[in-house]
Amino acid sequence: MSAPLAAATSIHLEVWQVAASLTLVVLAAAISFWRGADLERDIGVATVRSFIQLTLVGYAIKIIFETDTIWLVLGLLAVMVVFGAITARQRATKVPSSFVPLLVALALAAATTLGLVVALGIFDPTPRYLVPVGGMVIGNAMTASAVALNRLGDEMHDARPRIEATLALGATAREAANPTVRRALRSGMITLVDSTKTTGLIFFPGTMVGMLLAGASPTDAVRLQLILLYTLLGSVSISALVATTLAYRHFFTPAAQLRELEEPA
């Protein structure tokens, strides 16, 4: 798999070219101002943050590539998992103690998918592959698990009467929450499933676009993109499954009672 990524070195961009693309940021801010969307400040913050974060990560990756040790890669992936869990937690405010389920979900998704693609010989276990692929795997797993837990929190709230009526029949917490967990899992996975269905028809995925811009052959770009899409499908499935499976338990006591019930009088 070294040929496609090697092609990425054939493109070189100057700082002025990046600066020129800020024109479109100004356009976005102008639209927001003109139509009263009140996002000018957020657009500014997003632009500055993306510049700083990506620049720092760019240098970090450069160092990791140059030192070429697996431990630095694992350290970077661990940091990504922790920050991913922290970020996803902010989307799952209705789920009590969601951090640990998210942390475990992201870590397992990353370990399983990266382990598998290396074990199957798809990618070499080197920083050049593991860092960018790991970043995509963890980023997508974060989004999927955040969406799944956000839905879980809403559903557990809305479906309380039905869940408690099921518990009242002597069902276990798992049995009572099962339909809710199923819907939450589905909502975590559905976005990537849908975008995978329409890939190439409605949008071109980023990796493929990047490789084509960098001068790689379309065949290589497509193959790599397919590998990444299938890897991400595995990653979001694992993360949404693990996050919902661990998190729903936090709504129940060990005696299969719903926690934090608004008690009827």
Place this chain on the structure above:
Amino acid sequence: MLFELREVGLDRGGKAVLDGVTASIPAGATAIVGPSGAGKSTLLRLLNRLADPDRGTIAYRDRSLDSYEPLALRREVSLVPQLPALLPGTVASNLAYAAGLAGAPPEPERTLTLAGLDPSFAERDVTKLSVGEQQRAMLGRALAQRPRVLLLDEPTSALDTAARDAIEATLARLRRELDISLVLVSHDPEQARRLAEWVVRLEAGRVADSGPLAEVLA
């Protein structure tokens, strides 16, 4: 006694919903009455451990409620909530689910008849039922588990007079035909007079009075 409550208290949001509740509930039909916000439904939920009290003790058939396995207890002491909350599917699938949890044979015809519904309702989708029919399906679902005690939370509050009378007639018939005890929450003292032999009257989370119907609601 069926249930014995001693100094039972429960707080929610820093406020006592139940406070120092001491009462006996004998086998038979008992009504828990009182104004809105008195803690009636909360008390009912304690009886099959859908919630546990913060203070005090509850005994069921002379054994501490804590000593019962909660899931097995709920199949024996079955609660029918105030508003219907059936699982998606048909009436029969709801009955079969409940029977399956209790390890009881699914007998939709018998159960629906007991609940006052025609057996033809078995294959009806639950979303196509009126509120009264859903409430009867909820009752049937509880009966499918062959419980020894039925806890009924305002079973007729969402119904019109005709549907209310029909449910009350069904409950009276259940008492006659099955060896089953009823604990019924109601804001309506007249309903307690029609259905119960024993009354616990709550006010602001405390027992204002309890005893035989003739003494409490004279």
